Amino acid sequence: MALPRQTSSPVKPRVKRPTLKDVAGHAGVSLSTASLVFSGRGPVSPATADKVRAAAAALSYAGPDPLASSLRHGRAGTVAVVVEGRLTLAFSDPFALSVLDGLATELDTIPAGLLLLARVAGDDERLLTQLAAAAYDAVAFPLCAPKDDPAVDFLAGRGIPMIGAGAPVDPRILHVEVDERGLSAAMARHVTQLGHSRIGHVTLPMGAAAQARILCPADLDQANYPDARERAYGVLDVAPQARIVEAPDPGVSAGEAAARLLLDAPPDRRPTAIVAQSDLLAAGVIRAAREVGLRVPEDLSVTGVDGLDLPWLDQVLTTVVQDGFAKGRMLGSMIADAMAGRTVRPRPFPTALRIGTTTGPAPAG
Amino acid sequence: MALPRQTSSPVKPRVKRPTLKDVAGHAGVSLSTASLVFSGRGPVSPATADKVRAAAAALSYAGPDPLASSLRHGRAGTVAVVVEGRLTLAFSDPFALSVLDGLATELDTIPAGLLLLARVAGDDERLLTQLAAAAYDAVAFPLCAPKDDPAVDFLAGRGIPMIGAGAPVDPRILHVEVDERGLSAAMARHVTQLGHSRIGHVTLPMGAAAQARILCPADLDQANYPDARERAYGVLDVAPQARIVEAPDPGVSAGEAAARLLLDAPPDRRPTAIVAQSDLLAAGVIRAAREVGLRVPEDLSVTGVDGLDLPWLDQVLTTVVQDGFAKGRMLGSMIADAMAGRTVRPRPFPTALRIGTTTGPAPAG
DNA sequence: GATACTAGTCGAAACGATTCGACCGACACG
DNA sequence: CGTGTCGGTCGAATCGTTTCGACTAGTATC
Numbered sequence: 001m002a003l004p005r006q007t008s009s010p011v012k013p014r015v016k017r018p019t020l021k022d023v024a025g026h027a028g029v030s031l032s033t034a035s036l037v038f039s040g041r042g043p044v045s046p047a048t049a050d051k052v053r054a055a056a057a058a059l060s061y062a063g064p065d066p067l068a069s070s071l072r073h074g075r076a077g078t079v080a081v082v083v084e085g086r087l088t089l090a091f092s093d094p095f096a097l098s099v100l101d102g103l104a105t106e107l108d109t110i111p112a113g114l115l116l117l118a119r120v121a122g123d124d125e126r127l128l129t130q131l132a133a134a135a136y137d138a139v140a141f142p143l144c145a146p147k148d149d150p151a152v153d154f155l156a157g158r159g160i161p162m163i164g165a166g167a168p169v170d171p172r173i174l175h176v177e178v179d180e181r182g183l184s185a186a187m188a189r190h191v192t193q194l195g196h197s198r199i200g201h202v203t204l205p206m207g208a209a210a211q212a213r214i215l216c217p218a219d220l221d222q223a224n225y226p227d228a229r230e231r232a233y234g235v236l237d238v239a240p241q242a243r244i245v246e247a248p249d250p251g252v253s254a255g256e257a258a259a260r261l262l263l264d265a266p267p268d269r270r271p272t273a274i275v276a277q278s279d280l281l282a283a284g285v286i287r288a289a290r291e292v293g294l295r296v297p298e299d300l301s302v303t304g305v306d307g308l309d310l311p312w313l314d315q316v317l318t319t320v321v322q323d324g325f326a327k328g329r330m331l332g333s334m335i336a337d338a339m340a341g342r343t344v345r346p347r348p349f350p351t352a353l354r355i356g357t358t359t360g361p362a363p364a365g
Numbered sequence: 366m367a368l369p370r371q372t373s374s375p376v377k378p379r380v381k382r383p384t385l386k387d388v389a390g391h392a393g394v395s396l397s398t399a400s401l402v403f404s405g406r407g408p409v410s411p412a413t414a415d416k417v418r419a420a421a422a423a424l425s426y427a428g429p430d431p432l433a434s435s436l437r438h439g440r441a442g443t444v445a446v447v448v449e450g451r452l453t454l455a456f457s458d459p460f461a462l463s464v465l466d467g468l469a470t471e472l473d474t475i476p477a478g479l480l481l482l483a484r485v486a487g488d489d490e491r492l493l494t495q496l497a498a499a500a501y502d503a504v505a506f507p508l509c510a511p512k513d514d515p516a517v518d519f520l521a522g523r524g525i526p527m528i529g530a531g532a533p534v535d536p537r538i539l540h541v542e543v544d545e546r547g548l549s550a551a552m553a554r555h556v557t558q559l560g561h562s563r564i565g566h567v568t569l570p571m572g573a574a575a576q577a578r579i580l581c582p583a584d585l586d587q588a589n590y591p592d593a594r595e596r597a598y599g600v601l602d603v604a605p606q607a608r609i610v611e612a613p614d615p616g617v618s619a620g621e622a623a624a625r626l627l628l629d630a631p632p633d634r635r636p637t638a639i640v641a642q643s644d645l646l647a648a649g650v651i652r653a654a655r656e657v658g659l660r661v662p663e664d665l666s667v668t669g670v671d672g673l674d675l676p677w678l679d680q681v682l683t684t685v686v687q688d689g690f691a692k693g694r695m696l697g698s699m700i701a702d703a704m705a706g707r708t709v710r711p712r713p714f715p716t717a718l719r720i721g722t723t724t725g726p727a728p729a730g
Numbered sequence: 731g732a733t734a735c736t737a738g739t740c741g742a743a744a745c746g747a748t749t750c751g752a753c754c755g756a757c758a759c760g
Numbered sequence: 761c762g763t764g765t766c767g768g769t770c771g772a773a774t775c776g777t778t779t780c781g782a783c784t785a786g787t788a789t790c
Contacts, residue, residue: 062523068745311652312678410768
């Protein structure tokens, strides 16, 4: 006799754990009373409470099943955090890490767990599957909210609140608002005021480019990541002639490779100032400059964004300082508000210019 | 008339979303058939399937509720990952990040989400609360399994499989086994063979020390983190006279501070070789050496562990190379096995010695 | 001593899905 | 024409909690 149907999988059913019902039975009380003991909600006499706790201990019952509990409550107790690309890359930037840290800190007080999801450019399907399979009460896009992502439609359909940081991109995502365009323009203005006119700009990744590449202004419209786009626009606002290069990832070497595209030019066409979209990229720019024998800031001025503490850099970057930890906390508290059903409105996030030792007057000539 | 009881919280009940039942009703089929359409499990005629999908679209039903689905299936679809300390610190080490990345990659294939939990030394309660509240099918201790943690008892009671990396610490945690003691001994042997006899050792944090401090061998017994302890033992196996200093965190500056405790000594008592427990710490040691005017490796040999790519270091570290990504993947596949009910046995993880430019013969005299 | 109230307990109805077994008609076969 | 098989559908039970309303006894109030 053949098997009626291939049984779905050879999964050994996890050994049966005791349930609240077992505990209640063992303690001689009703299921509901036992529940009250664990949730600590209703009035229970000390005597029964002890009985129930004793029964739990006897059966080694470790507390209510979070899944069942969540189903009943209608909240998962978890917040999904979507990061861009491979984890290694996404968090190689200490700034990203500090935002995540702030977010985690704030979520701790709700309390809510932190579900990490990666969004790899070009593979929308994967994120969507993960979003459909997992349980969470809200979603954070802590680094950069994506443009035209089907995930956003999906989440909106589910009624899940979404909180992002940076340049607003979709009305359904609430934002910790940073004036990306403005801060970038401020950096560009700083170097033009120092007399620079040949200006280069190194952007964060805008899509899924595998290597550094030169962009023309028209390319910016198709950028997937609004923050990178806005910062580029900011530079163009002040220096329309700026040459733009996109880094393939947020790492130092990517910045170096991108900078080389700008610096591999005859001296009279080479930029005398490079505005980078992050401190890590700026560090790469400085490395590239040294390799081709340029001094910073005498021959080349370099600026970043973030205000990282980079002890291995023997200079102080001119940069736009933003407190990543505070940004993460702000994200977290907006999520808390959304989860509590309070109305949340976008909040501005402050940044400050810091003049360091990597910018100086444009070289004569 | 007074309120009977303070209502628990002013939570506006999330707007009612359609359920599978609504969809079934709208499509004129039974609940079970509708379920079959979404799970794709049973035989359903194309016509009915279309009807159901149309109804779903009409009601903007975004698929089965993951919580309910998980409850029924008995699996959360999530793996908890416990990291040590603040996220910023835990992942400031690229090695930790690559392990996490490998783990995430492997979990993707199960598929399972990744629930990030922080374990701050000294606050067991917090982790325990989080573990009790969240739903997950397994727990990974990717960096270092803790010693005597109540969380381990709790999880064992729940019957949750636990997978760790590094030195085994509790029989209930399955391990990706690394011969921590052996690799550390190998490094110590390397420098002794080069003629060094005054050897210093910089360890990763063993507890919740706020700053770098000198340890005596007896202190090691109380170490919270077995990996750090085993590595220290490994050094002592070869060089019992080694002076040991504990870094307060895994960062470069911590290594620097720790090294200073060793190097602030008269030249004839100063170590001529420092074995550090990680590359990041070793980088700190090198920084400290430069500050006090010592050349590496002429005056001081330095070794690390991990085999990181540190482009900002202008030397090649002598170190023990381990592939963090592969380690993470191994963790992930063991977790997959455990979740599938297959028996999992500990697996050894290979490491390899790499001789770089930071070690050399002991200085004469 | 009747009435109102409270603390403590319990039964039953959700929460939103999955899945097993039963059922029904259509079709093939001897 | 009866029997067996199978594709397609459905009802009902189940997963493990939480919580609402009802019920009982005991105490306080007049």
